[in-house]
Amino acid sequence: xxxxxxxxxxxxxxxxxxxxxxxxxxxxxxxxxxxxxxxxxxxxxxxxxxxxxxxxxxxxxxxxxxxxxxxxxxxxxxxxxxxxxxxxxxxxxxxxxxxxxxxxxxxxxxxxxxxxxxxxxxxxxxxxxxxxxxxxxxxxxxxxxxxxxxxxxxxxxxxxxxxxxxxxxxxxxxxxxxxxxxxxxxxxxxxxxxxxxxxxxxxxxxxxxxxxxxxxxxxxxxxxxxxxxxxxxxxxxxxxxxxxxxxxxxxxxxxxxxxxxxxxxxxxxxxxxxxxxxxxxxxxxxxxxxx
Numbered sequence: 352x353x354x355x356x357x358x359x360x361x362x363x364x365x366x367x368x369x370x371x372x373x374x375x376x377x378x379x380x381x382x383x384x385x386x387x388x389x390x391x392x393x394x395x396x397x398x399x400x401x402x403x404x405x406x407x408x409x410x411x412x413x414x415x416x417x418x419x420x421x422x423x424x425x426x427x428x429x430x431x432x433x434x435x436x437x438x439x440x441x442x443x444x445x446x447x448x449x450x451x452x453x454x455x456x457x458x459x460x461x462x463x464x465x466x467x468x469x470x471x472x473x474x475x476x477x478x479x480x481x482x483x484x485x486x487x488x489x490x491x492x493x494x495x496x497x498x499x500x501x502x503x504x505x506x507x508x509x510x511x512x513x514x515x516x517x518x519x520x521x522x523x524x525x526x527x528x529x530x531x532x533x534x535x536x537x538x539x540x541x542x543x544x545x546x547x548x549x550x551x552x553x554x555x556x557x558x559x560x561x562x563x564x565x566x567x568x569x570x571x572x573x574x575x576x577x578x579x580x581x582x583x584x585x586x587x588x589x590x591x592x593x594x595x596x597x598x599x600x601x602x603x604x605x606x607x608x609x610x611x612x613x614x615x616x617x618x619x620x621x622x623x624x625x626x627x628x629x630x631x632x633x634x635x636x637x638x639x640x641x642x
Contacts, residue, residue: 355473358436359397362387364406367417368549369557371540376417378407438464439474443587446483447499456491481583498584501636507581508633512626514574515562519622523570531613534564538606546603551594555586561606565625598635602628 363378366386378398380391387394398415401407408418441464445451461471475492478484483495498504518524537557546554559582566578605628612621 355393355435356396356400357434359387359389359393360400361436363397363401365553365556367406369537369540369545369553369560371536371545372417374417374419377413378415378417380414435466435470435474435477438466438471439477442474442478446494446497447587449499451494454487454491454493482580483584483587498588504588504636505633507585508629508636511562511578511581512629512633514577515566515629516622516626518566518569518571518574518578519618519625521569521571521574524618525568525570526613526616526618527568530564530568531610534561535607535610535614537561538603538610541603542600542607546596546599551589554594554599555589558602558606559586565609602632605631
């Protein structure tokens with residue numbers, strides 16, 4: 352089985368679940384291409400894989416439609432430790448646990464994780480795109496700073512308070528009602544029971560989509576890119592933590608409050624609420640035993 356297609360199928364399933372799609376909804380290659388940032392051919396193969404599993408239905412000359420609501424939160428195709436997703440997670444865990452040094456060679460990583468060079472390079476390319484490893488000018492790779500301590504988490508949230516609040520206040524910010532309505536629909540889905548049926552990964556993705564969606568409205572591509580990279584770094588730690596439903600619902604209510612202010616056209620109020628929202632999250636992380 353092609354690992355790329357399996358990973359894309361997993362991402363499409365997460366998109367279906369976090370978007371609260373209804374049975375019969377049309378999934379187009381074009382819309383998924385924008386979402387996944389990849390060419391149509393592998394997306395087509397991933398859709399075919401989901402059709403084989405009965406999640407989607409292929410209608411000739413029309414495309415793919417959601418056939419069965421996806422109720423399970425796990426991977427559509429179980430991965431093992433030597434799959435690319437499995438190796439990615441093992442590298443992340445070993446790095447966060449400080450079992451990997453700052454500089455590593457491909458040969459050492461191939462032996463450690465029992466993978467081929469092409470597979471390892473695809474994984475390292477993914478990690479590089481997320482911003483936590485860089486290729487050396489000569490041989491080998493060097494890890495960048497991770498959120499691997501309470502101090503690092505505090506610094507991350509302090510930076511987020513600066514850039515995300517500025518994003519709402521900057522002159523280029525636009526009140527795109529379509530984007531805001533989509534963000535609200537996803538947050539209301541969580542409040543109305545999504546917190547019970549979504550996995551920890553999916554809840555985190557819904558949270559990230561909210562912050563990245565507002566960053567995109569700032570009109571500043573560098574601000575948006577920074578928020579995305581910080582979310583990549585946060586994801587590595589958040590997935591290792593125990594899910595706290597009370598915290599999820601509290602964050603969800605705060606997100607809806609920010610959207611209420613934006614829908615009322617009060618961007619100054621929304622910016623103040625965002626500053627308070629990120630400040631509360633920063634204080635929670637400072638008290639938590641995460642590392």
